[in-house]
Amino acid sequence: MTISTEELEAIRDSVRALCAKFPGEYWRDKDRDRAYPIEFVNAMTEAGFLAALIPEEFGGSGLGLKAACAILEETHKSGCNAGAIHAQMYTMGTVLKHGSPEQKKQWLPKIASGEIRLQAFGVTEPTSGSDTLALQTTAVKQGDHYVVNGQKIWTSRAEYSDFMVLLARTTPKDKVAKKGDGLSVFMLDMREALKAGLTIRPIRTMMNHATTEVFFDNVKVPAANLIGEEGKGFRYILDGMNAERTLIAAECLGDAQWFIKKAVDYSNDRKVFGNPIGKNQGIQFPIARAYAQYKAASLMVYAAAEKDDAGEKMAEEANIGKMLASEAAWAAAEICIQVHGGFAFAEEFDIERKFRETRLYQVAPISTNLILAYIGQNILGLPRSY
Numbered sequence: 261m262t263i264s265t266e267e268l269e270a271i272r273d274s275v276r277a278l279c280a281k282f283p284g285e286y287w288r289d290k291d292r293d294r295a296y297p298i299e300f301v302n303a304m305t306e307a308g309f310l311a312a313l314i315p316e317e318f319g320g321s322g323l324g325l326k327a328a329c330a331i332l333e334e335t336h337k338s339g340c341n342a343g344a345i346h347a348q349m350y351t352m353g354t355v356l357k358h359g360s361p362e363q364k365k366q367w368l369p370k371i372a373s374g375e376i377r378l379q380a381f382g383v384t385e386p387t388s389g390s391d392t393l394a395l396q397t398t399a400v401k402q403g404d405h406y407v408v409n410g411q412k413i414w415t416s417r418a419e420y421s422d423f424m425v426l427l428a429r430t431t432p433k434d435k436v437a438k439k440g441d442g443l444s445v446f447m448l449d450m451r452e453a454l455k456a457g458l459t460i461r462p463i464r465t466m467m468n469h470a471t472t473e474v475f476f477d478n479v480k481v482p483a484a485n486l487i488g489e490e491g492k493g494f495r496y497i498l499d500g501m502n503a504e505r506t507l508i509a510a511e512c513l514g515d516a517q518w519f520i521k522k523a524v525d526y527s528n529d530r531k532v533f534g535n536p537i538g539k540n541q542g543i544q545f546p547i548a549r550a551y552a553q554y555k556a557a558s559l560m561v562y563a564a565a566e567k568d569d570a571g572e573k574m575a576e577e578a579n580i581g582k583m584l585a586s587e588a589a590w591a592a593a594e595i596c597i598q599v600h601g602g603f604a605f606a607e608e609f610d611i612e613r614k615f616r617e618t619r620l621y622q623v624a625p626i627s628t629n630l631i632l633a634y635i636g637q638n639i640l641g642l643p644r645s646y
């Protein structure tokens with residue numbers, strides 16, 4: 261799948277136009293109240309941006325990862341935050357790639373139109389962390405349904421989602437033939453589950469992220485909502501992670517550009533000791549370095565997206581791109597704070613908010629150390645640490 265530069269530019273232009281309706285003060289208010297940016301979510305849904313990756317036969321725009329990256333990059337470059345929307349774009353990938361024809365027909369058109377909000381992704385648990393195979397939530401088959409018990413943490417947007425893609429253990433760890441077997445993926449209808457056994461508890465975090473912990477107490481899921489084969493869910497989830505990492509990396513590229521522009525504008529403008537502060541190399545060079553980091557990261561992120569669009573494997577580019585882009589955004593955030601001096605800490609400049617927001621991406625959806633372990637072990641052939 262290829263997309264022309266003109267088409268990409270047109271997409272970027274329309275994202276920019278939409279984002280212009282959501283200026284800093286909109287995000288500041290939401291941040292202060294830790295409120296969900298529902299107007300922004302609705303606008304992005306209605307514009308069709310969140311259905312970018314859904315094939316046209318299911319009501320989406322059938323675009324590839326490169327176009328989806330451009331949408332999220334532009335969103336962040338404009339000063340908006342895609343944390344409230346990005347999961348609607350990629351969580352459906354598990355259904356698209358591994359669901360039955362009936363399941364695709366049942367859910368994908370409604371996800372594309374926004375009638376079904378598929379914004380929740382239940383993988384992480386309090387005791388397992390990065391070690392997904394150690395998760396303890398179980399789904400036990402009883403007749404025509406499964407009964408789920410356990411807990412998830414950092415299940416973002418659960419309060420604003422109709423469905424959750426849930427990963428749970430269906431075969432005990434000591435009874436599986438292969439280490440990666442025994443986990444299964446379900447489309448959990450949270451509207452039904454909330455009536456019987458599902459509890460959502462919001463977690464207030466350093467930035468406005470609508471994240472939660474969720475508890476399952478004998479929650480019933482119809483067996484028809486099992487995606488793919490029972491016991492193969494870990495592979496299905498891994499399958500979608502590279503796309504998720506690439507999309508989040510694109511958000512980091514957007515953040516990096518937002519911070520760099522702010523830093524450049526202010527450094528040209530602000531005069532201290534009779535000169536613009538940007539004249540000083542102590543100010544200029546860290547901005548230049550952050551720009552170089554962003555440009556290099558951008559090449560890697562879009563290399564991942566292009567490979568994916570061409571149907572090629574892109575795990576190496578996706579992981580490296582995610583690491584470099586999150587670090588570039590952080591370098592840009594750091595110098596943006598520094599050049600603004602005291603003003604960086606004033607809410608109305610938006611810098612301290614964006615600074616808090618962009619820090620997340622070195623931890624989630626995968627932490628930098630785990631990417632380094634992947635590079636060391638899977639690419640370079642060094643011994644495994646886990």
Ligand SMILES: Cc1cc2nc3c(=O)[nH]c(=O)nc-3n(C[C@H](O)[C@H](O)[C@H](O)COP(=O)(O)OP(=O)(O)OC[C@H]3O[C@@H](n4cnc5c(N)ncnc54)[C@H](O)[C@@H]3O)c2cc1C
Binds near residue numbers: 383620
């Ligand atoms: C705001 C937010 C939103 C999130 N949203 C979701 C969501 O919607 N759905 C979901 O399922 N999850 C979500 N997550 C969870 C996220 O994916 C995890 O936080 C992330 O994968 C790291 O796992 P952990 O927090 O358990 O850290 P841990 O696994 O406990 O790791 C802690 C630290 O130890 C390091 N470490 C661990 N093992 C090794 C090793 N072998 N070698 C070197 N270093 C190591 C890690 O790199 C990390 O720095 C979210 C998290 C946050 C904070």
